[in-house]
Amino acid sequence: MAERLGHGGARFLLAMIDGGGTVPPALGLAAELVRRGHQVRVLADPTIEASARSAGCAFSPWRDAPHVNSRAEQTALIAAMEGRNPLRAFRAVKDYAGKDMTRRFAGDVVATIREFPVDAVLADPLPGILIGAQSTGLPTAALLAQIYLRPTPGLPLMGTGWSPGPGVLRRARDTLAPRAVSWLVGRTLPRLNAVVASYGQPPLHDVFELFDRCTKVLVMTSPSFDFVAPRLPANVRYVGPQLDDPAWAAAEWHSQGTDPLVLVATSSIFQHQVGLLQRIARALGQLPVRGLMTTGTAVDPDEIEAPPNVEVVQAAPHSRILTEASVVITHAGHGTMIKALAAGVPLVCIPMGRDQKDNTVRALQHGSCVRLSAKSTPDKIAAAVADLLDDPHYAAAARRFADILAQEAATMPSAADEAEAMVRG
Structure with missing residues (x-):
């Protein structure tokens, strides 16, 4: 050593x-x-x-x-x-x-x-x-x-x-x-x-x-x-999830309006997601909500034609936004999903590949999300968001799981604890 x-x-x-x-x-x-x-x-x-x-x-x-x-x-x-x-x-x-x-x-x-x-x-x-x-x-x-x-x-x-x-x-x-x-x-x-x-x-x-x-x-x-x-x-x-936002997502964000806030977050790298993001924007345009869409580093926000109630940015601090969000629409990447659950926010999961179907079925077992196909129309996406907003059981399930995550974080060794233990001999 x-x-x-x-x-x-x-x-x-x-x-x-x-x-x-x-x-x-x-x-x-x-x-x-x-x-x-x-x-x-x-x-x-x-x-x-x-x-x-x-x-x-x-x-x-x-x-x-x-x-x-x-x-x-x-x-x-x-x-x-x-x-x-x-x-x-x-x-x-x-x-x-x-x-x-x-x-x-x-x-x-x-x-x-x-x-x-x-x-x-x-x-x-x-x-x-x-x-x-x-x-x-x-x-x-x-x-x-x-x-x-x-x-x-x-x-x-x-x-x-x-x-x-x-x-x-x-x-x-x-x-x-x-x-x-x-x-x-x-x-x-x-x-x-x-x-x-x-x-x-x-x-x-x-x-x-x-x-x-x-x-x-x-x-x-x-x-x-x-x-x-x-x-x-x-x-x-x-060792539990790491919930810090990436450095590139540290841009300032200021809440505006009183309608329910819907955060949209798909892959931070390229996953052929522009079409899906466009359909999500149209879906949110049908609802009395505030939409905040973060496109990640691989998609230029200007590629998305958004209605007036949807703001499209490349990055924003999800940990700050999730304290106010009512729903998250996501591709079901592990990071986005676990951050939303830690904040007690229910999800519309639209898996596109990789490990995203696996993450979705794990959230489904807790009753904290609904699952849609990656080919879903704006109408179907809008209906799913409305369902989560109208049915309190989804938010209650997400809050219950947030309590579980908080209890684990308070009682289990973290990744840093385990790393330190390796060098203590």
Whole structure:
């Protein structure tokens, strides 16, 4: 372990990629560690540098590992990877990842630690990042910035939007599907083990053994929000959500009017969301509400034609707005959803992909949201908002869950607590 800093402070490396919604929770943890007197160096895409420095961290960019240098470059990459042209998507993945992707991430992690010695590593759960961190012998925590993503027999598979439940068919599905995915992912083992061997580590028998080799796996959500796993490895800790707004969302906002406030927040990075945002704006134009639409960094507010009762901005402080909001309309990204629930605000969830269906079914089990299709018309969206405003049960359910989150925050170790414990020995 590297020599400690004076005054009881430790040095952490936070190694991460710009995954959009995964960034604020990780940087929220980094900011809290800095407030506690530690030093954090962020190793990440250049698009994260300003936010990292705003959190009080030092910064190093990925050098050899795949990375994006600008928001425009990231948007173009995602548009190609998630578009309808399979050949273009394949080329985009190949150009981004390239040859020896895992080795390149591992090499950058090791090189950064040699240049800037640290006491522990906080890592996105990419194989290359974890292999590099573990090869140093330093305490390493894998950061899962949303629900528990590891395929686990008995738990609905992430990405499916499935709900657990009774019945032979569902139990069989939730037993066999994770095993099938683990088998498919296991076909990458020879390539991963070639990198593992090059760093003098024993071979992996399963890709997710990389999690087991971590000192800790920190799941950055509420255990009451996630589904209960039949079993969890001993190093897994639910540490609750990070609720800080990202640095780029710190713009001032002033409340105007007395009609119910509806906050609209979809993905902070590109997800083909302009059409949906336009339909939401038209829906709110039909209702006696104040709409505040935050488009995120990938969409220019001028792209949205909004009615007079809807204000469209790129960013605003959600934590401040949620104290006044009556409803949130969201793509059901984990960060937006958990912040709304922590504020006791019910949601209209319109999942568009990624982990958003999974988050939606978890909110549905608490009765705090309604779910719509991403193809919903303005009329259907307006009806859903009106339903949440008119039926007090949704707001009551959201407030009950807010109480659960507050109780957990007061009694459970936080991500910063767990990170500190790694360097205390």
